[in-house]
Amino acid sequence: MLDLALQLGDWLAEGREAAVATVVSVGGSAPRGPGATLAVDGKGAVIGSVSGGCVEASVYDLCAQALETGGSVLERFGYSDEDAFAVGLTCGGVLDVLVTPLTADGPVGALLRSALDTAARGGAVALVRVVRGPDALLGSALLVHADGSHEGGLGGHPELDRTAVEQALAALDAGRTATVEVSQDGSHCPGGLTLLVETRVPPPRMIVFGAVDFAAALVRAGKFLGYQVTVCDARPVFTTPERFPEADEVVVDWPHRYLRGTPTDGRTVVCVLTHDAKFDVPLLEVALRLPVAFVGAMGSRRTHADRDRRLREIGLDDHELARLRSPIGLDLGGRTPEETALSIVAEIVASRRGGTGLPLTGSVRPIHHRHTA
Template structure:
């Protein structure tokens, strides 16, 4: 749902009623991951997607029915061997969809609005929704900010809410979107109260499955070296949703006029700027200076940080020379193995724009565990599961 948070936040601000359909489970070659959403308002306007087109029509109708009835429902859509043109995923996958009405005055309205507002502002927060469990709890939600108290209720019990908040906050701290089971420990739905009455465990209410969606500020890309390749990379990174900083020690090159799409242009020695920043595990560092006096002090620090990606431009000869200098600086072989150099995938790139594409492709492959190989003739999966601990 957070993939369309900005639009849904606007709908909430405008007082619209709507139903939101969310992928809550995916098996096989499903085109959209859990969390992907399609929403339909009372006037029939639709935004988002749950399948890339395969079942959009059926889900659209289900949203309208759910908005009318006021009851959340969960439906499964899969491939039909008998009729490939029937409602189903012709790519062969299976997806489970939860459709929840979000109407003015409903119990979930305020909670959904809080989650969507935080996500639209780019704040660190999480929303947890019941996607499996007793029918009367489907779609119930909690809003869990990075700091402060949670709001909303799952409706099972106070203990269930407490347990769910703890699970949600753990996923929020890791920046993950995932499903998690919580409630009565190990028992089927509805066993919590009975077990509590028998004195075996506290009453945690029914067992439910939650979809926890974490919202976080955009990941950062630090581009060192204010050259023409950097300008193309800034544009590509902005398209991919990164917050981009360009840093160079030469004020004549590091100017806002040369990098209008960058979120920040800094004139400073690269390694000193890196030392001044608080970076997380989503941060990408691209070193385009290919000048040892800038590269080596910068990479010496960057390769010792838990960053998502560190790449450096240069020829293979430059790369070997750079490795030797980094070894002399005390870096270990595992630390050096984290360096992507020469930077980018082999696309035969010639222009700055093509080079930027090759760098961006390598970053995406690194982020999602892709091989970088052509899909034609390959036996690798098209849709990779998110790596453990990955941040979306």
């Protein structure tokens, strides 16, 4: 639901009723993951998506029914061998979709407004809902803030609320949306209740070191993928907002000093484009010892070999050096800054999602597969 928080907030502010369909679990190959949302208002307007289009019409009908009945429903959509035109996922996957009516004066509506207020202040928030279990609990919601405070509740069960808060804080820390199985008293027990934990967190950071021509293209690619992008270089003549107008931040500082002092987390991506030892070595010494998601450095294989030697000389071990992606990027054969940026973000996505970087043609791996980075 939180992926449509801004639009839904506008609907609620206007007093419009809506029904919200949310993907709560996925099996096999499916185009969207848990948390993907489609919403329909009382006049039939629709926003969002729960699939690549193969089940949208049926989900739309379920939302219309929910607006009439006022009740929540959990529906499963899967592939139909018997009828190629039947409602289903022709890619062979299975989606479980929870449809819930949403009104401006209802409890979920109040929680969503609170989530919007938090997001507008740049804060992190998680929405926990019962998506499988007794009808009395289905759709009940709990809103959890980054400091552990919470609003709402899951059917008046304190132990269940405590477990939900713990799961929400873990999901916020990782910036992910996931489902978890618990029993009604809150203990972990597969086969009991299923909770969907949706998060809304500030975008992950991409920090690009080196105010070079490739950096401008990488900034654009990073913004396209939803990163908050910083460009940093020690040379003020090159490091200007005019050269990088799409960057969220342009910083003139020694790279290693800036990285040591700036906030990073397990979603942060570090791209080193300077390929100059006096910048690279002290910077990578810091980067490879931080718990960030990705560290890559540009340069030829000869540059990489020299860089590896220098990093070993200052004390980095095999485990730390194994985290370095160098030369950065996938082998796409590109040469222009835009093609190079594409190869870099392709490797970042593959690393984040567990992809191989190989063509899908001839591959036997699932196209959509689960991965924990």
